[in-house]
Amino acid sequence: MLLSKSCVYGLRASLYLAGHQSENYIPIRQMSDKLEISFHFLTKILQQLTSAGILESYKGPNGGVRLIRSGEDVTLMEVVLAIDGDYMLTQCALGLPGCGVMKPCPIHEKWAETRDKIRDMLESTTLTELAKKGKDLDLRITAEGGFEDL
Amino acid sequence: MLLSKSCVYGLRASLYLAGHQSENYIPIRQMSDKLEISFHFLTKILQQLTSAGILESYKGPNGGVRLIRSGEDVTLMEVVLAIDGDYMLTQCALGLPGCGVMKPCPIHEKWAETRDKIRDMLESTTLTELAKKGKDLDLRITAEGGFEDL
DNA sequence: AGGTTTTAAGACTCTTTAATCTTAATATAA
DNA sequence: TTATATTAAGATTAAAGAGTCTTAAAACCT
Numbered sequence: 001m002l003l004s005k006s007c008v009y010g011l012r013a014s015l016y017l018a019g020h021q022s023e024n025y026i027p028i029r030q031m032s033d034k035l036e037i038s039f040h041f042l043t044k045i046l047q048q049l050t051s052a053g054i055l056e057s058y059k060g061p062n063g064g065v066r067l068i069r070s071g072e073d074v075t076l077m078e079v080v081l082a083i084d085g086d087y088m089l090t091q092c093a094l095g096l097p098g099c100g101v102m103k104p105c106p107i108h109e110k111w112a113e114t115r116d117k118i119r120d121m122l123e124s125t126t127l128t129e130l131a132k133k134g135k136d137l138d139l140r141i142t143a144e145g146g147f148e149d150l
Numbered sequence: 151m152l153l154s155k156s157c158v159y160g161l162r163a164s165l166y167l168a169g170h171q172s173e174n175y176i177p178i179r180q181m182s183d184k185l186e187i188s189f190h191f192l193t194k195i196l197q198q199l200t201s202a203g204i205l206e207s208y209k210g211p212n213g214g215v216r217l218i219r220s221g222e223d224v225t226l227m228e229v230v231l232a233i234d235g236d237y238m239l240t241q242c243a244l245g246l247p248g249c250g251v252m253k254p255c256p257i258h259e260k261w262a263e264t265r266d267k268i269r270d271m272l273e274s275t276t277l278t279e280l281a282k283k284g285k286d287l288d289l290r291i292t293a294e295g296g297f298e299d300l
Numbered sequence: 301a302g303g304t305t306t307t308a309a310g311a312c313t314c315t316t317t318a319a320t321c322t323t324a325a326t327a328t329a330a
Numbered sequence: 331t332t333a334t335a336t337t338a339a340g341a342t343t344a345a346a347g348a349g350t351c352t353t354a355a356a357a358c359c360t
Contacts, residue, residue, distance in 0.1 A: 001241070005245070005317080005318065006317085006318080008243070039320095040321075041320080043338080044339090047339085057336095058327080059326040059337045060328050087151065088152055093158070096290060096292070106165065106280040108289075110271050118268075125260060134256040141244060143246055154348090155349095189350095190350060191348070193308080193309095196307090211304075213305075214306075215307085
């Protein structure tokens with residue numbers, strides 16, 4: 001699997017936040033209900049995004065989480081790095097340690113090109129861009145229903 | 151991780167076979183020693199490639215496995231599909247069931263483009279091509295040492 | 301036939317990831 | 331200041347992936 005489940009959940013939650021952007025904090029419970037993700041599991045994932053400086057959280061009534069910066073600035077890459085790390089973007093296709101231009105494996109070159117495509121996509125796509133697209137076209141970030149139901 | 155460990159081992163073993171192509175069967179023990187992969191684990195992986203019609207095996211003295219067709223014909227895609235399946239190439243980036251042009255998620259379009267790049271690379275690369283490159287440049291398919299040591 | 305070499309197959313264990321549960325800490329508000 | 335709402339953190343359980351071990355089956359050789 002390209003992205004871990006944690007990472008996929010993190011992306012969906014981030015898109016949710018980008019689509020509900022306001023000054024207010026959004027309770028995790030609300031997100032876990034809407035997105036149908038286990039509350040406690042989602043909480044831990046969002047903690048990773050918080051400590052990575054992507055979200056900020058607030059406890060108590062009317063607390064929750066929200067994007068620190070506008071979703072305009074936040075790329076998919078940031079979310080992926082915060083949760084899955086850079087493993088996917090650095091690891092050799094044959095799993096060999098230290099694979100690179102100095103000590104390549106036979107697949108290295110082609111693989112590096114392919115990886116760069118993935119990297120470019122993740123770096124050039126922002127949360128706001130996708131959330132806007134989701135709203136405009138009523139696309140979904142949950143199994144059933146569209147963006148409007150969120 | 152993009153490819154499972156089983157898949158990576160399968161690729162390395164397939165490259166080994168492509169680099170030793172002959173009429174003879176290659177014992178799995180020899181491969182597991184050279185490639186530093188657990189014998190029993192490698193055996194299971196090669197069984198998958200055998201039942202997928204990529205390898206054929208023979209028991210008893212002078213037995214082992216070999217590529218059914220020339221490595222010229224075998225693409226990386228075939229090996230990946232036999233071991234990891236098409237999950238990576240079909241799965242939605244947000245993990246939503248049935249994501250496609252009819253019911254897309256906001257990332258679907260960009261993701262599909264990126265996935266196609268991966269697909270193209272895997273489909274256009276053959277074992278022989280990589281094994282030849284590995285021999286010519288003495289690249290490695292094991293942590294230490296080059297192709298020549300195999 | 302009997303012993304040896306090899307793959308095949310299944311049971312088992314270990315590790316990592318995913319998910320849940322419980323308790324603590326923090327903030328609000330009546 | 332007490333009750334409530336919320337995130338934080340750690341312990342625990344469940345499931346999947348990775349790896350090992352044992353036994354069986356097939357083929358060869360003497």
